[in-house]
Amino acid sequence: MSEHARGRSGRRIDCDVLVVGGGINGAGIARDASGRGLRVVLCEKDDLAQHTSSASSKLIHGGLRYLEQYHFGLVRKALAEREVLLKSGPHIMRPLRFVMPHAPGVGMRPAWMIRAGLFLYDHLAHRDFLPGSEALSLREHPAGTPLQPHFSRAFAYSDACVDDARLVVLAAIDARERGATILTRTRCTQLVREAQRWTATLQGAGEALRVQARCVVNAAGPWAASFLGTATGKTGARALRLVKGSHIVVPRLFTHDSAYILQQPDGRIVFAIPYEGQFTLVGTTDVDYQGDIDRVAIGDAEVDYLCAAVNRAFVQRIGPEDLVWSYAGVRPLIGEEGRNASSASRDYRLETDRNGAPLLSVFGGKVTTFRKLAEQAVDWIAPALGRRVPGWTGQACLPGGDLFGRQPSARAVRDFEAWTRTRQQQYAALPPALVARYARAYGTRLGAMLGHYRSRPDLGEEIVPGLFEIEADWLVKHEWAHTAEDILWRRTKLGLFVPPAQRPDAARRLEDWLAAWAARRGASAPAAFMRALD
Structure with a gap:
């Protein structure tokens, strides 16, 4: 526990910002705020990244498929972040080339539409070193070898992959080294709001801690709406939509270093990604979820769906018996009436409340935009607490990322x-x-x-x-x-x-x-x- 956050009794902590939630957004906000000189406490009821933030597709990407849903702002924002993040953490992230096999058939976008989408993907944001898109002949390119023979051509483009759970941990380490107190397995059980401060009760494995904070950040992910109700007695202007995404891991289906983006008959896409050297990661599904958020698991129908996606594309067939591992997580998306789960927005919304001590709630978001989200959040928090310090994370390495000097490169x-x-x-x-x-x-x-x-x-x-x-x-x-x-x-x-x-x-x-x-x-x-x- 950092000295500036420790109360005199040892059971009380005084701070500027209490962040509730130890996923990627909470850790990112704690990092940014600490770097601007704010006294920060972060509490997480379980382990860091235990839920949604370790259940992603492990990608840093703009989201090519979001273009056909007209989410141009989200894609531009994510594409701009892609290389910023790669430069900051080259050890836990790396560029990844994606191959989209194409053949006439149900669920396949027309070739002209794919070309137009890739042109936008290449030009919506500046690229420093990632190569642009191209058309491939699968009769000649190594990516064609493991595919079904009816695929003769493909399109390729660049994105990146990430160790999502380690990204959260590194953001928390950076926050701690800048003075933050990080309390895992510590639940916020009570909040009392006054005009100028919050008083929170945190319960860990030992005795309860009392925290007095000038601002509270609700970064509770799938629990954000319910936590907001606990804090203020009301929910957000728009409810969160909880969507379960599941992945399977199987022995590797191909030996080259590229990934595949596979179009499905229902219009969705499924990724097949090289994973940990010996495996292929396949996902994701999108299923509306109403169960226990603490006990999320892949269903049999989702396993069958992902296996079928592989079997439609690859020569090597798989079934449930081939699974090495599977995981599932609930993504808290901003609710949109009339949209199916796969087309719900992956953008985020920051909801602020000044009816008393400041409160900021994070709704939605994705791994790729966590740094930008955190920067925007602290751009509001810092002035609200009388501290006007500019953002800094865009020019800072994550812990361990300073391979050739302190500046990202x-x-x-x-x-x-x-x-x-x-x-x-x-x-x-x-x-x-x-x-x-x-x-x-x-x-x-x-x-x-x-x-x-x-x-x-x-x-x-x-x-x-x-x-x-x-x-x-x-x-x-x-x-x-x-x-x-x-x-x-x-x-x-x-x-x-x-x-x-x-x-x-x-x-x-x-x-x-x-x-x-x-x-x-x-x-x-x-x-x-x-x-x-x-």
Whole structure:
């Protein structure tokens, strides 16, 4: 807990801004506000990125399909952010070429429409280093090899991919290093509003904390509308529409580095994306959701839909038995009457309230626009609190992204693989694949994570395949990791590399290690984790 946010009694925290919600928008706002000198506390009832923000398609993209829905402003905004984000976090993001196979058939847009859309996609926002679109002959291009033979041509364009959960963690780390207090597994149970301040009760694993804040930010994602009701007794001007998006992961369907965007008979599109070296990520679905937001899971019909999408396009056929992993999340979209779930806007709305101490609520949004959303939010918050400081995140690296200096650069994107090879030479005693994974996860902080490593035994026990004690210790101390799920599925994706039948045993081994970690420090696990953040 940062000193400026600690109350005298230890049970009270005074701050300028209380952010409720530890997804990408909450972490982004906490980061931006802290960098402008505001005292920030962020609370998240579960783990960082545990819900919607780790259940995306792992893309940084403008959203090509939104053009046919006339969401030009959203696409322009997202395209402008694409290269800004790539330059800021070249370790957790990378450019990705997309191939759209085309053949006459149900659900296929006319070729002229695709060309027109790609022309707009290329020119709606400035591109510094991403190549533009092109037409491909699938008889000659490697992308044609795994496809059904009736596909003879395709269109290709550029976007990017991201480790979404790590993006949230890095934004929270940056916020903490700029003075913010980040409290995970801590629920905001009560809010009292006065003319100049809020008094909040936060309940974690230990005793309750009282927070007095000059402003509250409601970044609760799918819970934003209900939290607003708790805070003010009323809901937003327009209700959120909760849409479930599900993905499946299967053994890799192709060996090249491009992704596919597959048009479906119902007019939707499905992505097939290279994932973690050995797999293909397939998604997403769009299904209106009314169930328990804490227990979102893919349905059998969604699995069948995604498998059918693959089987219509690829020579290699898949079924439910081929799934290595699946995940689902609820996207809180701005409600629009008459639109189906797949065409509901992915834009965001910031709703402000000055009927007493300031309140800002975030509705909607997507991973790609999180930085811009946060900047706009703090552009309102800072003056409301008497602090007029300009935005800064557009010219700042995320933690670990400063490969060639403190300023974001296209060179860091272009030369990341060369930078990684240098790290592999530096740590020649380690397997090159392990160093490459560390480089992708930690960037320039790889050295800090490895500490005084000199030889393989210095990494400690291999708790589960690919996870050594030195990394697990880092994740607990510096990245708010608390459970096996936090580590295996959000901080790393090492759960993918454990056969499904062995995953319960692997999780138990890691949970035992985490409990021993806490016991060595003479505290219960939650208390030890909180102490590690001080």
